[in-house]
Amino acid sequence: MIPEIGHFALILALSLALCQGVLPLIGAHRNDAAMMAVGRTAANGQFFFVAFAFGCLVWAFVQSDFSVAYVANHSQLSLPTVYKVSAVWGAHEGSLLMWVLILSMWTVAVGHFSRNLPDSFAARVLGVLGLLSTGFLLFTLLTSNPFERLSPAPTDGGDLNPLLQDPGLAIHPPLLYAGYVGFSVAFAFAIAAMISGNLDRNWAKWTRPWTTVAWLFLTVGIALGSWWAYYELGWGGWWFWDPVENASFMPWLIGTALIHSLAVTERRGLFKSWTLLLAIAAFSLSLLGTFLVRSGILVSVHAFATDPTRGFFILTFLGIVILSALVLYAWRAPSMDSTAGFRPLSRETFLLLNNVLLVIAATLVFLGTLAPLVVEVLDAGKISVGAPWFEVAFAIPMLPLVFLMGLGMHTAWRSQPAEPWIRMLRLPAIVAVVVGILIPGLFYGRFGLLVSIGVIAAIWVVATSLIQPIRSWRSGVRLTPAVLGMSIAHLGVGLFVLGVTTVSAFSIETDRALRPGESIEIGDYRYEMRELRDVDGPNYFAREAIVEIRRGGEFVGEVRPQKRQYLVQKSWMTEAGINVGWNRDLFVALGDQIGSDVWSVRVQYKPMIRFIWLGALVMALGGLIAVSDRRYRVASRVEDRVKGTVPETA
Amino acid sequence: MKPRRQRMLAVGLALAGVAIAAGLTLRAFQDNMMFFIEISDVIAGEYPKERNFRIGGLVVEGSVERAEGSLDMAFLVTDTRCDLAVMYSGVLPDLFREGQGVVAHGRMNDDVFVADRILAKHDENYMAPEVAESLAKHVQDETTHLQEGPGPAECVSQ
Numbered sequence: 001m002i003p004e005i006g007h008f009a010l011i012l013a014l015s016l017a018l019c020q021g022v023l024p025l026i027g028a029h030r031n032d033a034a035m036m037a038v039g040r041t042a043a044n045g046q047f048f049f050v051a052f053a054f055g056c057l058v059w060a061f062v063q064s065d066f067s068v069a070y071v072a073n074h075s076q077l078s079l080p081t082v083y084k085v086s087a088v089w090g091a092h093e094g095s096l097l098m099w100v101l102i103l104s105m106w107t108v109a110v111g112h113f114s115r116n117l118p119d120s121f122a123a124r125v126l127g128v129l130g131l132l133s134t135g136f137l138l139f140t141l142l143t144s145n146p147f148e149r150l151s152p153a154p155t156d157g158g159d160l161n162p163l164l165q166d167p168g169l170a171i172h173p174p175l176l177y178a179g180y181v182g183f184s185v186a187f188a189f190a191i192a193a194m195i196s197g198n199l200d201r202n203w204a205k206w207t208r209p210w211t212t213v214a215w216l217f218l219t220v221g222i223a224l225g226s227w228w229a230y231y232e233l234g235w236g237g238w239w240f241w242d243p244v245e246n247a248s249f250m251p252w253l254i255g256t257a258l259i260h261s262l263a264v265t266e267r268r269g270l271f272k273s274w275t276l277l278l279a280i281a282a283f284s285l286s287l288l289g290t291f292l293v294r295s296g297i298l299v300s301v302h303a304f305a306t307d308p309t310r311g312f313f314i315l316t317f318l319g320i321v322i323l324s325a326l327v328l329y330a331w332r333a334p335s336m337d338s339t340a341g342f343r344p345l346s347r348e349t350f351l352l353l354n355n356v357l358l359v360i361a362a363t364l365v366f367l368g369t370l371a372p373l374v375v376e377v378l379d380a381g382k383i384s385v386g387a388p389w390f391e392v393a394f395a396i397p398m399l400p401l402v403f404l405m406g407l408g409m410h411t412a413w414r415s416q417p418a419e420p421w422i423r424m425l426r427l428p429a430i431v432a433v434v435v436g437i438l439i440p441g442l443f444y445g446r447f448g449l450l451v452s453i454g455v456i457a458a459i460w461v462v463a464t465s466l467i468q469p470i471r472s473w474r475s476g477v478r479l480t481p482a483v484l485g486m487s488i489a490h491l492g493v494g495l496f497v498l499g500v501t502t503v504s505a506f507s508i509e510t511d512r513a514l515r516p517g518e519s520i521e522i523g524d525y526r527y528e529m530r531e532l533r534d535v536d537g538p539n540y541f542a543r544e545a546i547v548e549i550r551r552g553g554e555f556v557g558e559v560r561p562q563k564r565q566y567l568v569q570k571s572w573m574t575e576a577g578i579n580v581g582w583n584r585d586l587f588v589a590l591g592d593q594i595g596s597d598v599w600s601v602r603v604q605y606k607p608m609i610r611f612i613w614l615g616a617l618v619m620a621l622g623g624l625i626a627v628s629d630r631r632y633r634v635a636s637r638v639e640d641r642v643k644g645t646v647p648e649t650a
Numbered sequence: 651m652k653p654r655r656q657r658m659l660a661v662g663l664a665l666a667g668v669a670i671a672a673g674l675t676l677r678a679f680q681d682n683m684m685f686f687i688e689i690s691d692v693i694a695g696e697y698p699k700e701r702n703f704r705i706g707g708l709v710v711e712g713s714v715e716r717a718e719g720s721l722d723m724a725f726l727v728t729d730t731r732c733d734l735a736v737m738y739s740g741v742l743p744d745l746f747r748e749g750q751g752v753v754a755h756g757r758m759n760d761d762v763f764v765a766d767r768i769l770a771k772h773d774e775n776y777m778a779p780e781v782a783e784s785l786a787k788h789v790q791d792e793t794t795h796l797q798e799g800p801g802p803a804e805c806v807s808q
Contacts, residue, residue, distance in 0.1 A: 235741075344659075352659075352660055352663070353663065356660070356663050356664050356667050357667065359664075360664075360667045360668060360671050363668070363671070364671055371683075381685050381686070382685065382686035382780050383683045383684060383685050383686070384683075384684050384686070384704060385683060385684075386684060389683075392674070393671070393674070396670070396671055396674055397667065397671060511721055511739075511740040511741045512721070513719050513720060513721055515719070571744070571745070572744045572745070573744055574744055589741070591740075591741030591742060592741070592742055594716055594718075594719060594720065594721070595718045595719035596718075598718075598719040600721050600740070600741045600742075601741075602741045
């Protein structure tokens with residue numbers, strides 16, 4: 001009964017989404033206040049019913065109602081309750097429902113915080129979000145109904161993929177989706193602005209905090225996914241350039257470009273049409289990501305839903321969304337040019353370079369991800385593009401970007417006099433070069449051109465990001481949250497670059513055969529396998545090795561890597577043993593039993609790997625601080641009336 | 651800067667960037683693009699020489715050999731028509747099983763495929779599409795033979 005109620009709630013949500021998608025748009029066109037007012041109410045109602053349906057699905061999982069096909073396929077009686085709940089979004093149907101839920105949450109938030117926007121504008125934004133929601137609810141109901149019954153009901157379920165039985169992966173999809181879906185708000189703002197034909201600076205000011213919040217969710221989501229891959233996939237890599245990873249990374253790159261371009265549009269009224277295009281692109285890439293993941297079209301470890309009808313539906317939806325957005329853009333964008341100017345040495349120039357480089361990076365990732373597909377469609381064979389290609393291609397635009405970042409942060413709008421600028425940046429530059437050349441040699445005993453370039457870049461960004469916070473601390477003049485947020489986010493980039501450079505240059509990895517009592521030495525560390533034993537978990541049994549790590553005779557720690565066999569699916573899983581330190585991880589994973597008492601073992605030394613995720617979290621923190629800036633909260637109605645209706649001329 | 655020049659600068663930069671990136675990309679593609687070659691084609695000698703490529707198929711039951719306590723191992727991979735000997739040294743992915751699908755990266759050395767990577771799949775129900783296709787093709791060959799016409803293509807070596 002409960003699943004049917006959930007199904008019914010989804011249908012009601014669809015009707016409300018349709019109301020929300022159509023009536024406010026018509027209302028805004030006819031200037032009919034009553035019709036415009038439908039938007040918020042419908043959005044709230046839609047959220048209620050989607051949340052209700054979601055609750056029904058959670059209930060079905062917690063109660064282990066195996067008469068629901070989705071539950072029967074992805075849960076199991078002995079599964080711990082936490083994972084019964086997270087199993088809701090562990091596969092296609094449920095994660096789609098979660099997508100819709102998060103979209104309706106964003107919509108309710110937009111409805112709530114848009115009360116000080118002009119009515120017609122808010123109505124159009126809610127209308128566009130309603131149309132998007134309609135598309136996704138239709139997709140759910142027509143192709144991927146999570147409430148479908150199974151008859152006869154099995155006595156026990158098929159279990160959740162053991163890889164997904166992990167706290168990191170329980171919260172990774174919600175965060176990632178919050179980011180993906182969040183770009184729909186920037187998209188809706190862009191469409192609303194284009195429909196009204198009134199694209200002034202206020203539009204950028206309203207869009208900025210939403211974009212930043214979506215971006216910070218996406219940042220944390222991607223970082224969490226990378227961390228999960230590192231410890232759970234068992235082999236110590238943190239980024240594989242897998243199509244599904246790329247699918248989340250492309251919107252991130254474009255979203256980052258969008259944040260920067262919005263800054264120019266807000267402060268200077270420039271780059272308007274470009275900003276619009278980025279807003280459209282960020283959301284389109286989120287949709288494309290959904291298509292790539294859900295259609296199973298690419299060779300990918302994540303491609304768990306292989307169903308052409310679903311792929312076809314998303315592709316059609318994607319086509320309609322992108323095409324109508326671009327048609328609108330082609331119609332409206334030419335009338336939005338601004339006549340303001342700027343000097344070559346100005347913040348505008350650096351933000352322009354930022355955008356160009358980020359878009360190039362996203363384009364290259366896009367090419368590498370889709371090349372296998374294109375080649376196959378052209379019948380020219382079956383290829384795959386490996387990680388080495390992505391690493392080189394990605395570094396080409398990113399390296400200059402990182403160096404320019406330190407310069408751009410300290411450049412004034414319009415025009416920056418060269419002399420004080422050079423004086424300010426001289427010290428960080430010297431520090432970066434000296435440290436960059438010395439660190440690799442002093443700490444890791446090896447010099448190298450590429451390593452030094454990477455470390456110099458990292459230290460340069462860290463040093464230049466700290467200039468303003470240090471000055472403010474010394475002088476006692478508080479920074480605005482916007483400036484502080486920017487400094488911290490850039491600091492995060494520096495930490496990230498430091499982590500990536502060190503891990504790629506100085507990691508040590510070796511595969512070895514090992515029996516109890518034997519040891520391996522890598523770097524300064526000695527790993528001794530003390531004992532092999534059997535361990536029983538709630539829904540698996542495991543073979544566990546106890547490995548003691550010493551450095552120069554001194555005890556460092558003990559790790560317990562496991563090889564687990566999950567009882568229901570009979571599948572094997574590697575659970576790595578990791579000794580975590582702020583400046584290095586020591587990583588041990590069990591391979592296979594290759595003799596009576598002998599196991600193949602992979603042992604790794606990963607210097608500074610924590611800085612990769614730390615850097616990402618610091619970036620997100622910077623975003624969080626930036627959105628707390630007062631100016632986003634005090635957009636008064638009067639100000640909007642005055643500014644909003646007069647076309648930008650300055 | 652005047653808007654005209656501004657726009658020229660923007661377009662110029664973008665074009666230059668894309669051109670450089672595209673050039674380097676094409677170069678890098680040459681080395682990092684890996685073709686998937688069906689086992690039958692490998693056996694017939696139709697594979698890129700002196701270059702890495704990918705193969706895939708089923709691990710033949712009972713073919714996995716390993717010296718006691720050593721990381722070195724050998725096994726046969728089949729597309730149901732031809733079998734190919736594969737050598738590998740290192741830790742295997744969790745889902746490597748006899749009778750299951752596998753994908754390997756590496757190159758030919760005499761008649762043996764020396765793999766430097768064996769690919770892990772996260773889900774045992776999931777098989778890489780190119781492997782599934784390659785297998786399906788040969789199974790189809792055999793069914794058509796049962797009904798009429800020429801027999802299943804024999805494995806032809808070079």
